Amino acid sequence: MENKRVTRRDFLARIGALGLVGLGGSALLSACGGQQQQPAHQGMSGATAEFSCTDVSGLTPEEIQMRESLQYTDRSPEPGKYCHNCQLYVPAPGPNQCGGCQLIKGPIHPDGYCTSWVQKVS
Numbered sequence: 657m658e659n660k661r662v663t664r665r666d667f668l669a670r671i672g673a674l675g676l677v678g679l680g681g682s683a684l685l686s687a688c689g690g691q692q693q694q695p696a697h698q699g700m701s702g703a704t705a706e707f708s709c710t711d712v713s714g715l716t717p718e719e720i721q722m723r724e725s726l727q728y729t730d731r732s733p734e735p736g737k738y739c740h741n742c743q744l745y746v747p748a749p750g751p752n753q754c755g756g757c758q759l760i761k762g763p764i765h766p767d768g769y770c771t772s773w774v775q776k777v778s
């Protein structure tokens with residue numbers, strides 16, 4: 657009989673603990689930003705994050721030559737013309753990350769530009 661009371665108490669304590677763990681887990685996920693969504697690109701707002709997409713260490717000499725001949729740059733010198741609004745841009749997997757390009761190899765900055773820029777068609 658005594659064991660049943662202890663067992664019930666133990667059971668209730670465990671249920672309570674599970675509830676607290678559940679709440680704690682939710683709070684922890686929120687604190688980690690698990691449900692926060694940020695825009696993939698913030699450059700147009702003037703709040704461009706400082707990161708670079710110029711690492712060409714994994715590219716062949718020909719691929720590097722292609723980037724250079726098309727004058728790729730991380731910061732577009734042409735107002736309104738950016739990789740992020742180019743038809744050939746491959747969006748970055750997340751905010752503040754480099755994307756790609758269908759034409760040239762290597763990391764591509766959303767605010768970048770090259771001489772093959774083509775207006776993105778929605």
Ligand code: SF4
Pocket residue numbers: 728738739740742743744745746756757758759760764768769770771772773774
């Ligand atoms: S073609 Fe040029 S402007 Fe367009 S995404 Fe590629 S690198 Fe950027």
